[in-house]
Amino acid sequence: MNSTINQLLQHRSIRKYKPEPVSAEQLRAIVEAAQKAPTSSNMQAYSVVAVTDPEVKRRIAHLAADQQYIEECPVFLLWCADLLRLKYASAPIEEVEIPGTAEIFIIATVDAALAAQNAVVAAESLGLGTVFIGGIRNNPQDISDLVGLPDLVYPVFGMCLGYPDQEPTQRPRLPLEAVLHRERYSTEAYPESIERYNRELNEWMLTRAGGTRDSNWSKEMAGRLKSRQRTHMRSFLENRGFKLE
Template identity: 35%
Template sequence: MLAHRSCRTYKPDPIPEDLLQVLLAAAFSAPSKSDLQQACVILITDRNKQQHIANLSTPTAWIAGAPLFMVWCGDSRRIRRLAAWRNHPFANDHLDAFMNAAVDAGIAMQAFIMAAESVGLGCCPVSQVRDQIDGLSAALELPDWVFPVAGLCVGWPVEAGRISLRLPLEVTVHTNRYDDSAMIEHVADYDRRREAIEKTPPDRQRGVEQFGVSDDYGWSENRTRQYAVPARSDFGRYIRSQGFDLS
């Protein structure tokens, strides 16, 4: 797990079907809130549909070029249909119902990634599939109470790729209470260490037209620039349109 890296370029070799079934079984063996099992995955085997989804998203080449592309979804529909079948009311139609399904899908996807990497496959989660959420939902014919969490590209890597240095545990681990009093200092040091490993050239800095070129560019500058620009502001509207009550 410490050697995890994202893989964006793949050999054309397919993934054997028997191996894929084992990886999917491993993914859906992951922990699930209250054993509700509110995740599902849609395998995209139609290359035209895969290209269509790629055209809806920013990293077109990653999606279009993957030997296997899938979309992991939160699925609150199943338990609601089962409640009707068993003649029980569904009395938990609120924000927690959405959160439980979203978390289940994320856990299952991560379990798939771990299983896939253990046999030498490379993966790249793609949140950009939510950039044009209505188009994706229509392409996948998602019914009420099912929503996309992320796409996932899978294949045999062309190259090993690189490991991204992560935030230090002083930032992400708290004991007994939340404490971010030293967070800025730790992140500043993290920025320096990460840039020393892989310097970001000026032509790769984010949003130069809006923010200019920074001599102190690092992870924190990159990510705060990212979140300085509005994105996916319609996601809440979409989730409500799928039948969720987010109160």
């Protein structure tokens, strides 16, 4: 194993931060590293908004299900799929209408995700911690208004950034056999590997929750699939120019 793989294998989500600030140089290095992520056809169809204002972070935290660590982290990064910049890039050549297709929506969303993951790796290499915040999609219009996102830009997720003030245990992941398929997709390994993972995750949950959370992956996923979350997202995206045709 090399140092990069070892770092990736040690990843944990951090939800408690020291008050020590993230420097402008660190933030710049992290975003520059994010920019080196792969991007479809060099479109670079994403933007990131760095929020440090305590009041803005407080309001974001409230809109994202009152997640306190958004308030506590020194920097909150809002990762956005951004098609607007492409209009500006094309304007000197000709006025081009951004196609309202599912494909360009996927491109922009994936670009944002790839860049953000690069940022996580860069941040952890500097001794910083992160946690992704999908809760910003609970109230995407309010979040967009709060930070001035225009049409053709939507918030994909947020990310807390700062120096860790905790040492959480690492959440177990699925066995490799449940994820890695060779030559052809196969469900053959699923029953045994999911059963094994259920036992491992159950033990982790009981330890982490002081013995009060007796659950496993199958139970968690069944509950997740039964709940129709954030059904407002389609109309929100279409209103912002992501037509998903």
